[in-house]
Amino acid sequence: MMIPHGLFAINKPRGLSSVTILNKIKKLQTKNKLKLGHGGTLDPLASGVLVIGVNDGCKRLQEYINCNKTYEAIGILGLATDTYDSEGKIIATGPTKHITKEYISQIISKFTGDIMQVPPLYSALRMEGRRLYEYAREGLSLPKDLQPRSVRINSLSLLNFMTNEAVSAASYPTFKIRVECGRGTYIRSLVHDIGKELGSAAYVVELIRIQQGNFILKENTLEWDECSNLNNIFEALNKN
Numbered sequence: 001m002m003i004p005h006g007l008f009a010i011n012k013p014r015g016l017s018s019v020t021i022l023n024k025i026k027k028l029q030t031k032n033k034l035k036l037g038h039g040g041t042l043d044p045l046a047s048g049v050l051v052i053g054v055n056d057g058c059k060r061l062q063e064y065i066n067c068n069k070t071y072e073a074i075g076i077l078g079l080a081t082d083t084y085d086s087e088g089k090i091i092a093t094g095p096t097k098h099i100t101k102e103y104i105s106q107i108i109s110k111f112t113g114d115i116m117q118v119p120p121l122y123s124a125l126r127m128e129g130r131r132l133y134e135y136a137r138e139g140l141s142l143p144k145d146l147q148p149r150s151v152r153i154n155s156l157s158l159l160n161f162m163t164n165e166a167v168s169a170a171s172y173p174t175f176k177i178r179v180e181c182g183r184g185t186y187i188r189s190l191v192h193d194i195g196k197e198l199g200s201a202a203y204v205v206e207l208i209r210i211q212q213g214n215f216i217l218k219e220n221t222l223e224w225d226e227c228s229n230l231n232n233i234f235e236a237l238n239k240n
Contacts, residue, residue, distance in 0.1 A: 005056035006237035007064075009215035010222045012042050012050040021050060021224075028230050039064030039212065041124060043188075045085055048209035049217050054237060063213065068154060070180045070211040073204055075191040078172040080201035083122040084188035094200030096173050101161040104175055107197050112156050116148040117189050152182035153190070174205070214240075 012021060022036045037058040039051035048071075051064045078096040081088030119125050121142075122133045128143050160176040177194075179187060188204050195202025210217045220239070226232045 004234050004237045005054060007039075007051060007053050007057045007060060007240050008222060008233060008236035009049050009051045009212070009220065009240075010224055010227055011217060012047055013224045014045055014047045016224075017044045018042050018050060022052070025052070025227060025233070028228070037061050040069070042209060043085070043207065045087060045204075046207040046209065048207075049212045049215050049221055050209075051212055051215055054233075057237070064215075066183050067213040068180055068182055069185075069209060070178070071187050072159065072176065072178050072208045072210055073187050073191060074174055074176045074206040075195065075202045076172050076174050076205050077195060077198070077200050077202050079203060080192060080195060081203045083203075084120045084186075084192045085204040085207075088122065088203070092201045094195065094198075096200055099173060099198055099200060101158065104161055104194075104198065105158050108156050108158060108177065108194060110197065111190060111194065112153050114150055114152055117151045117186060117193070118146050118148045119186055120188050120192075121146070123186065149184060151185040153185065154180040154182065156180075175202075 010021070012018065018038050018041045022038060026034055026036055035055045035058060037053045039053065039061040042048065042050050049069075051061065053059070053061045076086075077099060078094055079090050080092040080094070082091050083089075119132070123131075125132050132142070132146075134140075155178075157178050158175060159178055161173070162175075163173045177191075179185075179190065181187075187207055191202050191204045208217070215221060222232060222236055
């Protein structure tokens with residue numbers, strides 16, 4: 001079978017890392033090894049569009065790392081974790097009774113345009129040759145303080161807000177946002193910062209990348225179970 005070159009995208013399932021996805025696909029082709037890469041990591045707890053390059057298609061991945069991306073995220077209010085998502089340990093709490101849908105809409109308007117953002121400690125960014133998450137997992141102090149970086153939020157809208165009374169008395173309120181952003185934006189940091197600006201705390205419980213460049217979730221992405229058949233992948237490459 002002739003090994004093609006190009007790009008395709010999958011709907012990455014929650015629970016698998018981007019590297020695990022690539023390794024599983026590589027194992028499907030034993031005779032001719034595939035050169036694979038991806039156009040921007042998705043956290044294991046995130047799902048949605050993951051752009052994958054095959055062989056010479058890897059040369060185009062930088063376009064997708066640099067391009068705008070669209071996400072939908074659900075944040076829980078009143079709690080903060082060290083990872084900024086549901087994987088981490090709770091490190092702070094905050095009041096929520098004062099938070100309304102109108103107040104959230106007012107606050108998130110401050111987070112559009114060019115903003116300064118501190119990356120999460122649990123991230124793949126490097127500092128002095130090591131990933132940040134390596135320092136965190138080993139309980140080591142960082143060699144220097146994390147510095148805020150400029151990122152671009154093109155649009156940010158509130159899709160839903162549910163008070164704890166709407167769910168159960170023992171639960172916490174949640175909000176859902178849709179974000180179109182530029183390269184290097186951490187949605188976990190965005191939700192964390194929104195929680196602080198609300199006078200409370202927040203972390204991400206669900207994160208979906210719904211668009212990356214010309215790839216749109218469910219429109220021109222493969223489902224993960226379809227990737228067990230190389231023919232499906234090669235057919236997708238021919239379309240892109």
